Amino acid sequence: MRVKDVRKVVLAYSGGLDTSVILKWLQTTYNCEVVTFTADLGQGEELAPARDKARLLGIREENIFVDDLREEFVRDFVFPMFRANALYEGQYLLGTSIARPLIAKRQIEIAEQTGADAVAHGATGKGNDQVRFELAYYALKPEVKVIAPWREWDLTSRTKLIEFAEQHQIPIAKDKRGEAPFSVDANLLHSSSEGKVLEEPWDAPDEMVWQRTIRPEDAPDRATEIVVEFERGDAVGIDGQRLSPAALLTRLNQLGRDNGIGRLDLVENRFVGMKSRGCYETPGGTILLAAHRAMESITLDREAAHLKDSLMPRYAELVYNGFWFAPERRMLQALVDESQRSVTGEVRLKLYKGNTVVTGRRSPHSLYSMKHVTFEDDEGAYDQTDAQGFIKLNALRLRLGAMAGRRGGGL
Structure with a gap:
C-alpha cells in the first residue's frame, strides 16, 4: 500500500x-x-x-x-x-x-x-x-x-x-x-496468558498466571449449589433471578472464581501453522457449557443432538480461524438455533474445588419418559418383545458379513 x-x-x-x-x-x-x-x-x-x-x-x-x-x-x-x-x-x-x-x-x-x-x-x-x-x-x-x-x-x-x-x-x-513475563488478553468470557515464561510446554505455569480463579485447593470445603435457567438455548437466570446476558456471565464468573473453576493449560494449533501454549481461565463459561449440555440432554432428540455434536468441531474451527461472518458459519448457526427451540428449563449444579457437577435438570419440553425408562412395572408403555426384531434387523449385515467371511476363509 x-x-x-x-x-x-x-x-x-x-x-x-x-x-x-x-x-x-x-x-x-x-x-x-x-x-x-x-x-x-x-x-x-x-x-x-x-x-x-x-x-x-x-x-x-x-x-x-x-x-x-x-x-x-x-x-x-x-x-x-x-x-x-x-x-x-x-x-x-x-x-x-x-x-x-x-x-x-x-x-x-x-x-x-x-x-x-x-x-x-x-x-x-x-x-x-x-x-x-x-x-x-x-x-x-x-x-x-x-x-x-x-x-x-x-x-x-x-x-x-x-x-x-x-x-x-x-x-x-x-x-x-x-x-513482561507473559502476554495477557482478557474479556468478560475469559483471560488468556501466553508467551515468554509460558513458551516451554514442560514448565508448569506459576500461580501468578492465574488471575481470574483461586486455586482449586483453596476453594471452600463446602459445595456451592446453583440453578441456571434457560430459554431457547440461552441462560436467562440464576437461582430464580433474571439477569441480562452480561450480568449473568459476570455472576457465573464470580461463582467460578470462588470455586477454582475454569483453568486450562493448552498447547493448540494456530491457524497460521505453528503450535502455541496458552493458559486460559474461563470460569463462567465452563459452568455455562456444563449447564447447557445438561439442558440439551433432556430436550433434544437423539439424532438431532448427535448431528449437532458432529458439526460442533467444524463450527469451533470456523470461530477460531476468524470466519464468524462467513456464509458457512451463518448456515451452521441457523441449524444450531433451530435445534434450540425446546432447550428451555432449569439445571441444578454443584460447584466444588474446580469441578462443575450437574445434579438435576427439568424442562416443560422434556423428552425423558419415566414411564418408559423405569425398571419397575411400566404398565405396558414399552413392549420388550419389540426389541427382538429391532436387534435382528440391525444384526443382519453383521451376520451376512460373518457368513461371507467364513466362506472366504476370513474370521
Whole structure:
C-alpha cells in the first residue's frame, strides 16, 4: 500500500505501549488522520486512561471512541457460540477468538461514521488475531484498506518500541521498561496468558498466571449449589433471578472464581501453522457449557443432538480461524438455533474445588419418559418383545458379513 493512499484510519486502541506506538507510527508514516476505538468487553480495566492518552497524542475528541460492548458481546457473540457447545480441539472455549469479530465490526461501523478509508490493528504477524480481524474487515467492507504495522515496520523488539516511544514523548508505564513475563488478553468470557515464561510446554505455569480463579485447593470445603435457567438455548437466570446476558456471565464468573473453576493449560494449533501454549481461565463459561449440555440432554432428540455434536468441531474451527461472518458459519448457526427451540428449563449444579457437577435438570419440553425408562412395572408403555426384531434387523449385515467371511476363509 502506498503511504499517500490513506486519508483516515480507525485504530483498535487499548492505550497500552504497543497501540500507542502504532498510533504515532500511523501519524508519522502515513501522515493520516487517526481515529481511536477502545472496546469495553469486560476486560476489567479502567478505560478512561485510553481516552486520556489518545488526547495526549493529539487525537481530537470527536475521533476518540470508547464503547461499552459487554451486553452485545455476550448476547450476540458468546451466547450464539455456546448454543453450539463450541470447543476448539475439544478443550478451548474460544474466549479470544469470539471477541475479535465484534471489535472488527465496530471498527468498520466507526469507519463508515467518520469517513475513514482504512482500519488498523495491533496483532502480530505470527498469531491468529491478524487473520480474525482482517477476515471480518473484508467481509463487512470489501474495499477497506487494512494496515497491520507488525507486518510493515522495523520495530521488531521491545527495546525498539520503547526507543520510538521516548523519541515521540509517548508515556511509558514503568513496568513496560522491562520484559513482561507473559502476554495477557482478557474479556468478560475469559483471560488468556501466553508467551515468554509460558513458551516451554514442560514448565508448569506459576500461580501468578492465574488471575481470574483461586486455586482449586483453596476453594471452600463446602459445595456451592446453583440453578441456571434457560430459554431457547440461552441462560436467562440464576437461582430464580433474571439477569441480562452480561450480568449473568459476570455472576457465573464470580461463582467460578470462588470455586477454582475454569483453568486450562493448552498447547493448540494456530491457524497460521505453528503450535502455541496458552493458559486460559474461563470460569463462567465452563459452568455455562456444563449447564447447557445438561439442558440439551433432556430436550433434544437423539439424532438431532448427535448431528449437532458432529458439526460442533467444524463450527469451533470456523470461530477460531476468524470466519464468524462467513456464509458457512451463518448456515451452521441457523441449524444450531433451530435445534434450540425446546432447550428451555432449569439445571441444578454443584460447584466444588474446580469441578462443575450437574445434579438435576427439568424442562416443560422434556423428552425423558419415566414411564418408559423405569425398571419397575411400566404398565405396558414399552413392549420388550419389540426389541427382538429391532436387534435382528440391525444384526443382519453383521451376520451376512460373518457368513461371507467364513466362506472366504476370513474370521
